[in-house]
Amino acid sequence: MKKSVFAVLLLAGLWSCGKKEDAGDLSGIPYSPTSYKLEVPAGWPQPDLPADNPMTKEGIALGRKLFYDPILSVDSTVSCASCHRLQGSFTDNSPVSTGVQGREGKRSSMALVNLAFMNRGLFWDGRVQTLEEQALLPVEDHLEMDENWPMAERKLQRSTHYPELFRKAFGIQHRSEITRTLAVKAIAQFERSITSKDSKYDKVLQGVPGYSFTDDEQVGYEMFFNISKTLPDAQCGHCHSGALLTTNQYLNNGLQAAAELTDFIDAGRGTVTKNQFDNGKMRTPGIRNIGFTAPYMHNGSLKSIEEVVDHYNSGGKYSPNLDPLIHQVKLNAIQKRQLLAFLNTLNDSTFIQNPAYRSPF
Secondary structure, three states, X not given: OHHHHHHHHHHHXXXXXXXXXXXXXXXXXXXXXXXXXXXXXXXXXXXXXXXXXXXXXXXXXXXXXXXXXXXXXXXXXXXXHHHOEHHHOOEOOOOOOEOHHHOEOOOOOOOOOOHHHOOOOEOOOOOEOOHHHHHHHHHHOOOOOOOOHHHHHHHHHHOOOHHHHHHHHHOOOEHHHOOHHHHHHHHHHHHHHOOOOOOHHHHHHHOOOOOOOOHXXXXXXXXXXXXXXXXXXXXXXXXXXXXXXXXXXXXXXOOOOOOOOOOOOOOEOHHHHOOHHHOOEEEOOOOOOHHHOXXXXXXXXXXXXXXHHHHHHHOOOOOOOOOOOOOOOOOOHHHHHHHHHHHHHHOOOOOOOOHHHOOOO
């Protein structure tokens, strides 16, 4: 009798263990990802898409959820979206960003717009080359999410819903296969899907019926791109050109005063290249949706577009490696107003209302 009871208990125990093991098995969930083709407007450069992370609707959906979920932070209070909000064109409209426990970062968050087309580094100092690399860093940054990736992976593996989403996006067989590599691939796919291309500026250039510049916007446009021989060159289009309105270069725009190359408060690009002549240089951001992204510059020191125009109009502050394009422009009050009128045509209101970019929660 005792032997039969023991046998029953043993079998029950083995069945129970097998059942627990099966709980992590995802092979019964269909895996049939749908390819996502990124729309590239006429005249735009081809997107920089990695071969090992093709975009799919399932990958983007997973990335969007991870982007908005604070699960990746140590105390589940901060997500990617905490510093990159849709209404701010994926900035947080703060001089510097705030992480867990109210810790202040060192720089202002950059707008996450048209990143699929950026190919010369990310962050203000260009310290990483891909969105996958970029998405790894905030999770373990003490001033941002302050989590360690092994713990973040365990949280995702134990989740009631993420294993299914990872299965549908990447075809994993077991929840233990959820890794940081797949998590950042998904986030990168979502970020690459974020495009802004429907501003008044775009529609005027495309010749869409019913859209034209006002007189002030037209003058501002011509000064911005130095088109007219009778108007001053506002010195904008040299750095903010092309479809993306950026050359993707690293420049010293005269924001920081420095008597010597070692005097910069924030060395920027120089911290990456270790070349002192790169000290004080920052990535030139695209300026689409500029009306939504205040305050401006890497440290958020300029509160309004008017202050930005005044900064460049003044010629900036001295430093040994100040870019030669930064000098006194001397626009008068009317011309500054006209330049501002054009800059506001770069705002894409449909972008910040796009349901595909909103929180899925």
